[in-house]
Amino acid sequence: MLDDQDRRLLRYWQAEPTLSPGELAAHCGMTAGRAARRIARMQDAGILQGVGAVIDWAALGYAVEVSLRITLDKTQGNAFDAFQAAAREVPEVIEIQTFLGRVDVRLNVIARDMGHYQQIYRDRILTLPHIADIEALMQVARIKAEEALPL
The missing domain is CATH 3.30.70.920 (Lrp/AsnC effector binding domain/regulation of amino acid metabolism (RAM) domain)
Structure with missing residues (x-):
């Protein structure tokens, strides 16, 4: 279901969740539009369930x-x-x-x-x-x- 580019997106986003979609795409070597489509697909599939704040x-x-x-x-x-x-x-x-x-x-x-x-x-x-x-x-x-x- 996930390919290497999806995993790369998730890996970078986990490491630095404050990255903007454009910054995330740049880290992953893809266009912002392509990264946005992949993220939307993973959200629709229930793989990405949200981005939130971690409170101490x-x-x-x-x-x-x-x-x-x-x-x-x-x-x-x-x-x-x-x-x-x-x-x-x-x-x-x-x-x-x-x-x-x-x-x-x-x-x-x-x-x-x-x-x-x-x-x-x-x-x-x-x-x-x-x-x-x-x-x-x-x-x-x-x-x-x-x-x-x-x-």
Whole structure:
């Protein structure tokens, strides 16, 4: 589906997402129009899903990140859907992942400090539907957070 020129475009854009379409095309050795058509094709195919800003939550005062591993009470037929819908409504939940196995869902939660986290946990997390068990892992350091693909 992707050829070498598509991969080159993606590689340069991942490395420097602030490049204008013209600059990106110049780096890739193609015209701006051709690069724009290739980018549009990759967007239409769902390969490129958007370009956004990366925000340093700590710089905005969020000093605590906790990963919650949650096992749901699967005796209810709608447990996953109801839980996910409710978890999406918690603004401090920055990531939701589902798994196969003992752990069903993982939530990443950010908070300003431990007092704020306790408030979120008591008022928002523990009220989510169908929770059977929760294990909390407090993040100490982020060693690697890379979303770029090896193209």
